[in-house]
Amino acid sequence: MLIERNPQKYRRPSTLARLRSARLLYVLCALTLVPSLFIHPHGEFGFAEIPGFHALLAFVTGCVLVLVAIVVRRVIIRSEDYYEHRT
Structure with a gap:
């Protein structure tokens, strides 16, 4: 069975769509902060x-x-040829 691939489906969203998503995120953050x-x-504590x-x-x-994940990734990452057959 041949799998049909649609490259248009995997394209990055346009700048306008990303801008709308960012604005929606900002509005949702503000709505949770305002109350x-x-x-x-x-x-329990003053702060x-x-x-x-x-x-x-x-x-x-x-x-x-995020910063801890970056550090952990650098510690546990393997070299590019780690799984290659060694002779």
């Missing part, structure tokens, strides 16, 4: 009551995870 500015959080603290914490945690 924390008006609702008083009751945290947890800062408006937007949890949003900032999530952002910093995401950045740290």
Whole structure:
């Protein structure tokens, strides 16, 4: 059975589509941040009551995870010819 390939299906989205997606992401982030500015959080610790603290914490945690993943990748990556037959 021959698999039909459609290269158009795998093309990168246009700049306009990516811009719309980015704007939608910004709006969703703002919508999740705005309520924390008006609702008083009751945290166990004082710093947890800062408006937007949890949003900032999530952002910093995401950045740290990406940086750790980059370091771990460099540590465990194998050379290009690792699986080649050695004679």
